[in-house]
Amino acid sequence: MGNINPVIDLSVTGGIALITADSPPVNALGHAVREGLHQAFAKAMADDAVRAIVLSCKGRTFFAGADITEFGKTPRAPSLHDNIAQIEACPKPVVAAMFGTALGGGLEIALGCHYRVAVASARMGLPEVKLGILPGAGGTQRLPRLVGPEHAVGMIVSGAPISAKLALAGGVIDEIVEEAIAGGMGFAHKILAEGRALRKVRDINEKIEATRANPAKFEEAAAAALKKLKGVEAPAACVQAVRNAFTLPFDEGIAAERDLFMKLVVGDQSRAQRHIFFAEREALKIPDMPASVKPAAIKRAVIIGGGTMGGGIAMCFANVGIPVTIVETAATITHELPADPVAQRVSAILARHYASREAIVKRIDAKDSVGIQWARHFRKHPEFKPTVRLTATLIVKNEAQRLSTCLKSISPIVDEIVIVDTGSTDETIEIAKSFIGKGPEIIIGHFDWIGDFAAARNHALSLATGDWILLIDADEQLTEGSYGEIRQALIRPQFGGYHIRIINFMDDLNDELTYMHSPVRLFRHLPEVTFIGRIHEQVVDSLVKL
Known part of the structure; x- marks a missing residue:
């Protein structure tokens, strides 16, 4: 006192x-x-x-x-x-x-x-x-x-x-x-x-x-x-x-x-925003719960049903190292291996988070479904990896201040990064080269700037080898929360492109002032899909024609 x-x-x-x-x-x-x-x-x-x-x-x-x-x-x-x-x-x-x-x-x-x-x-x-x-x-x-x-x-x-x-x-x-x-x-x-x-x-x-x-x-x-x-x-x-x-x-x-x-x-x-502020905090409280009560440690989780929701919940546990068992209740699952929801999610987690392939198999056991077959197949064939390759493409010019942060944010999720330089005079290229051999394959190209963003973007597409393209700029970065969404998006055959959450810096002095927006930045790498527009370049027009 x-x-x-x-x-x-x-x-x-x-x-x-x-x-x-x-x-x-x-x-x-x-x-x-x-x-x-x-x-x-x-x-x-x-x-x-x-x-x-x-x-x-x-x-x-x-x-x-x-x-x-x-x-x-x-x-x-x-x-x-x-x-x-x-x-x-x-x-x-x-x-x-x-x-x-x-x-x-x-x-x-x-x-x-x-x-x-x-x-x-x-x-x-x-x-x-x-x-x-x-x-x-x-x-x-x-x-x-x-x-x-x-x-x-x-x-x-x-x-x-x-x-x-x-x-x-x-x-x-x-x-x-x-x-x-x-x-x-x-x-x-x-x-x-x-x-x-x-x-x-x-x-x-x-x-x-x-x-x-x-x-x-x-x-x-x-x-x-x-x-x-x-x-x-x-x-x-x-x-x-x-x-x-x-x-x-x-x-x-x-x-x-x-x-x-x-x-x-x-x-x-x-009034509305203050109401939300208090309501969100009140929702976290349990009435009559003594302040001395602490949450019990979660040592293992069991998920009944390996569908979209069950698989997503399982991923949340696995991502933080909590062993989880998925019990599939359906008795007549006949999906081929790549279409199995458990396999898809295990594959996505593996690609995003684990250097050791065995680590993920130890964390997730899928019983009574073809998921366990996938896990056994996985042990027999350790070279197995997700069949869908993701390439990130960037066009850059004098982006030394932001490029490293951007590349670090996308490296855990992509298989390949294509960086097309349009005439940098700072350390942009050296920074790009410093990522070679440390994660995804790095391809560095050059494009003589002609005042046409679509042309530069399309040159980057020509160098990409992935099945999907993630478009990102050097002054942007992916939120970690987007990783799972992206990997799951790649295995949905009915879609050709997605809006994706992007963080943009608002202030050159302050690295923490940002805003989010959701343009079409993730799309299939097909010959018909190209950028249009010298300044506000987009792939939407070519996507809707597929």
Whole structure:
């Protein structure tokens, strides 16, 4: 229990005041926390022995956000705005020491401090958009002053958190430390010894002024961020709030942010998203279950029925190393071996996950079906492998920054990768060559760029030897969750192509700001299937003619 109130503690060591919150489970910024913080900072500022203040938390994380259960209720002072204003106006340097997840109001209160440090594993972000609202305590005005409006808009509209490494590179934090509180205390001593001035984020205008002078780059970033979000209110409001950061004075921007927040929080979209948020968490709870009860370890699974659902469930167990038995109840299965659902799924798992062919046979035993025949055949013929070959094709030019991540994401699922270079001058080709001999077969080709994407794509198809083609770009990567879907898709004879989930990077600075879309990227490799379109090249037209 703290000495300020039950959730806030204040201690002073060597002229450094340490203010910590301990409000499990995530140190949400509810009324008791805000009130305790207000009292603790007032006390530390009045103590002549205190030369600097460190703000941190106990437990598993720094402040992980506002207490959203307070939304819609009568506000109780002090507000989070009041806390941040008090901290920012403090005449003594204040250091936020972050660990765990500093999200939403947690990051906003850190932005109100004069300096910020974080452990390497910390993650920070402004995810309010996922609740149908926007950062309402200055986040849309302070973050752009540190990272620039162009990068801030992508971060706020996506709601994606960033790592401490990226936060340091972008200027969100000042130093990465080994341990939050000890590192924060050490950093406070350092800035005192160096005589550093107070650094108020609200007064940092270099990147704001640059965007004000040339807003075109911001508008491009804003358009990209909103591309897949038409009709959704919160993302558009986030863009306008960030735009206010460089078009309005700071205090006016804060006021406009608050107005936008209040409109969203009473809207139907936000109410619905908050309902979903609470419903998803409530669904994980079992009524009257004591907190001391822990889940039992699963040592083995038995699946009755090896159909689509049963086989998929079996795959989930097998993928995490849990032995599973599939018992097929149908007595008259006469499928040929390649059509057996158990064999298909075992084959897909094997191709995706296991270097040792025997490993998968030990994990899955299919009884009373031709699946066991497949397993025996497999033991007799260890050279057996899935008959469907998958080739990934890429066209590249100066993709050194992203190519390695892309190739790593597709290597577990494909048999061959065709990379066609159209004139790279960086290390793209060297990176591609570094993957030779480490997984799928790598084919590197060259195509003289003629301003025609379809022509380049079709050249890549001409080099491919697989039965199916997976089209992917170097700035994209496959989610692991897509692997099973893809391998199962390859063994369905009635289809010629599929939409597939793709992750796209939204921000060159931030590797964690992404969005997903689902174009046709997986299709049969047939002579009749080619790309059409010099710019927006597609295979759909040729697929529908099959």
